[in-house]
Amino acid sequence: MAQESVAPTTADVTHGDEQHGKQNALGPILCWAVVFADIGTSIYYTPGILYHNVQGLAGFFVFLTMAVFVLLTLKYTEVSHRFPQGGGVVTVAAHALNPWFGALGGMFILVDYFLTATISCLSGVIYLSVVFPALHPWAEWVTIGVLILLGLLNWVGISESAKVSLIGAAIAFVSDIAILITVFTHISFGEFLALFPRMFQESHLTFPALLVGFGNAFLAFSGLESISQLSPVMKLPRKKTAGLAMFLVVLTIGITSPLLTTLSTMLLKDAAQDPVRNEQIISLLAGHWGNTILQAEVAISAGALLIFASNTAIIGAYHVFMALARMEFLPSFLLKRNKLRNTPHFAILLAVGVPIAVLILVQGNLTILGDMYAFGLLGAFALTCLGLDIIRARDWKKAREAEEAEEWGRLLGPSEPLTGTDGQREVTTTHDLQLSGTPQPQRTGALAANTQEAEVMASEAETKSLWFKIDYFLGILTTLLVTIAWTTNLVTKHLATIFGGVITIIGMGVAYLVYIRAKKVTGRVPVPIVVTRIEGRIPNSVLAILLPDNEHNKAVIRAAITNADQEKPIMFVYLSNRQPRQQTPRMMEIVDPYLEDTQAKQYFGRAESLAQQAKVPLRRYVYLQGGPESVTHIWQIVNPHDTVIAASDNDYIKDINPDRIRYELTPYGKVAHLLKTW
Known part of the structure; x- marks a missing residue:
């Protein structure tokens, strides 16, 4: 399963966070x-x-x-x-x-x-x-x-x-x-x-x-x-x-x-x-x-x-x-x-x-x-x-890839720039910061592109720093020492091992039964990683756009999976119109908008079940706060080969210039394939 990374913010502040910062924050x-x-x-x-x-x-x-x-x-x-x-x-x-x-x-x-x-x-x-x-x-x-x-x-x-x-x-x-x-x-x-x-x-x-x-x-x-x-x-x-x-x-x-x-x-x-x-x-x-x-x-x-x-x-x-x-x-x-x-x-x-x-x-x-x-x-x-x-290892790997991409950009010169359609430099993000607990501000066009570039540059600078490398190796040492302590206790603390092992086995057994039941009864399964930011270019990919209360989402899911192959990753993007929660979180509460969005979980769960059946190896799930107008900016960042969207939602698409548009009629409705060779 492909893992999706997410980009950080430069100051750890978003519009939703600004409100949070004013309300009884610790x-x-x-x-x-x-x-x-x-x-x-x-x-x-x-x-x-x-x-x-x-x-x-x-x-x-x-x-x-x-x-x-x-x-x-x-x-x-x-x-x-x-x-x-x-x-x-x-x-x-x-x-x-x-x-x-x-x-x-x-x-x-x-x-x-x-x-x-x-x-x-x-x-x-x-x-x-x-x-x-x-x-x-x-x-x-x-x-x-x-x-x-x-x-x-x-x-x-x-x-x-x-x-x-x-x-x-x-x-x-x-x-x-x-x-x-x-x-x-x-x-x-x-x-x-x-x-x-x-x-x-x-x-x-x-x-x-x-x-x-x-x-x-x-x-x-x-x-x-x-x-x-x-x-x-x-x-x-x-x-x-x-x-x-x-x-x-x-x-x-x-x-x-x-x-x-x-x-x-x-x-x-x-x-x-x-x-x-x-x-x-x-x-x-x-x-x-x-x-x-x-x-x-x-x-x-x-x-x-x-x-x-x-x-x-x-x-x-x-x-x-x-x-x-x-x-x-x-x-x-x-x-x-x-x-x-x-x-x-x-x-x-x-x-x-x-x-x-x-x-x-x-x-x-x-x-x-x-x-x-x-x-x-x-x-x-x-x-x-x-x-x-x-x-952290992913961060370091992506930092090296970003440096290589930047070096190729200098070698190729202005005739073949590493850019998206908005003219912004395309660099893989270098930080795995998860922001699903905080609603994202709605940014489109140049503002969004400039913001993402600033975030990428700040993240690159952090990952390239000497402290990051020192912290990385100190972290590995910490993991080794803690693991030694844990394994020692597993051997010497028999009651701890028995009690903890029994609770863990029972809990994981219940989790497996719930998973199997969801798969059999509802036809969907708990999805793998769901993130809340677009990482960057995913060439030769299929981008599937899912919208709230859209009766054609099933058609989009099936069409995306049908048209993907073993080498084409699928990115399912759900654009949520849910309002950010107003109440301040309680202490120890785990706050994740996606986990509270029943409809998004249903669509992603259905997509994951069908993808498993079709044996699609590369699939990603992205949950974003925003309207259909955000599709243009997502398309500009990802550079997909095929963008799958309900045909009835074509009016929402602005500034997308596909090489051709192919329509597909499915049992669940008509979808449009916006095909582009970058």
Whole structure:
């Protein structure tokens, strides 16, 4: 299957984005708050779980993994601005590989969300039991009650606020700093440095132990994926916003997580070894070196923030359910909303029900939950990294092709310019930025051509830069390191592999059954990659124009497939007249106009089914916001050999000069073939 690339914008701003930028968009501070409120909670349960696995080396492994975390933030920053519709691993894997890998990524991130909701909520209740000891014997059942309450709140439709995240994140960060200041008023810097030799004296570090500890320590950085889910509500330009937010995340996590893990596991040995107290170890650290007031404050703030993080995971899970349902990999009933509150009650029920079932299954054992965590988290990291590497490789390849085309243009001279009919330089775009989450402005004629050329030139400059090449190889190194951590956990964390594997197999099995049913019952299938920008010249191609509510679309589809051969790619272009959504996206929501356009999905699905039957190897699907008058500009950019359009729509075509026009009468209506030899 041919993959379609899309062109970037020079400033990451479109007309639709301009409106988005004015409406409650999240700046770097609020994005940091949402991400830190997720990653920052990991410190409360990570030291105890890590100590169970690697003893006194817990702090060392968090310091070690911090380097890979920094590399991961570079990749997730890029994901955030490349894919403004959100979706993270689902979107990246679908566009880099194919939709089935997107579905696989969805299963990975769902496993991650299920365990995040369970671990965070249980850990939150355990921390609250420091202040309210009567809670601890009933922690499992209290956690179930809290999860049910969170489900009801989401059913009611109480949305999560970034401003609330900011308050929680600020309190947590200030509390962490207060603990560090308190501890360092009692021990000297030399005594702190002396902790590291003690780590290796008490624990023997072998190569297998190094791999196991490295894989386990990623638990300290769970929550990074949430930055890619904020893309639809991120202030423009997204690249700058995501970059600043990630810088703040690295700074704050770098100051707190490795130090608190080291101090808690090395200075509170008795608590770290105790199966009950190690689940409250950060609060106990505050009380041991400070006072009961600081201990209580840390316990209460940690408990509240952990429960808040659990709710974030629930929200993320049901939005992934809905996205996979819109992609037609999960049953459509998950999209149903109740009449009372207009919330997706079935998706919310699953997002809450699975964590409750997991909690009951492990009988509220936090250490077991921590061991189960690795599969989904590292699987999502690895697939996201691999997908981004593939997209970057395409960019580099297209940059070289563009340079070669430009060189040929200079050699051929003015007699054979590499131009389209509008006189603009034809260069393959060099960036795989997906913009399906943002409606595109309507541009025609010279304005559109000039805009596209500016975008191409900006993208070429970026891809040719030294930083792009450095980032490319750093990205491959990141993928390798994350994959090593994941495969190590697959072998050593049997519960994680079993749980994650079962959930993934069930999910992919359901996706396959939904796919087969759609193919048999409706005669259409979920389509491969759908993009929202025209890439550039596709010589000797067939361009099929599909319009909303047009009774002749079936005729256009059949005629395009019938007249294509093994060497002619078909580009199906659907010109949507849908108005851009007016409401601001909610946090963690995946926003993609195509996935919400039922009619476009039906036509593309029918086209894909017929193309598969005809064994057409090269087919592309493009979804554009615009009217029939846009066909002229599309034709000028693509340079197709055959443009197929309903004969009744000929009046819409302006400034197209085919060599000849051939009409074809089909059972579904009359179509026109505009034939051109370029």
